Amino acid sequence: MSIKVRFFASLADSVGRREAECPHVPGMTVASVWLDLTGSELLPDGALCAVNHDYCTLDQVLSDKDEVAYFPPVTGG
């Protein structure tokens, strides 16, 4: 019963890691995982999040084995 967490680009640098694994707790959200791992209530300005490779909102509830990702504004192309 766990979830996988990934950080990309400047967010990975500021958090100090690229991946983490957390025990899955019923009712946990994208926002609560961020708080647990970083100690910060808010994501940096413009930061984005995704669950299972789809964009999501911070209040999305996570299921067991989900993959949640946090990253800065995209700058491709």
Add this chain to the structure above:
Amino acid sequence: MRVLIRLEAFDPFAEIRIHQDALGARCTSIGALASFIGSMRDFNDGESVEAMTLEHYPGMTDKHLERIAAEAISKWSLDDLLIVHRVGEVRPGDPIVLVATWSAHRAHAFESCRAVMEALKSTAPFWKKEQSASGARWVANNTPGSSADFKQ
């Protein structure tokens, strides 16, 4: 429809040629090909840039580009669409992105090519890290897609 993420340098003109040749007999009904090629500049924010690293999110980036491509095909009358995007170490002048659209008519080719490119720039998970004489820095935001909003 094809989406490619390339770790190695690519030749956008060769990619268009290969894709067009593969269309085969259908080519005779195609009246328009529109393409956009984005390359790495050697400057940004008033500073020379020597190299760049393009990071992406394997699994999400390809899925997202395929979704953008599928939406374009459902919205415009397209015979085909190609997206190629580079990741990894890039040098000034290297092509970074290619979007090509094939249609019977220019309006659909032009409009879809522009829309796919803007969707890619604003939503596809890629991140640029520039290397300059003063060190490495992440690019914070892309430049606006409209010339009316553009500041050099």
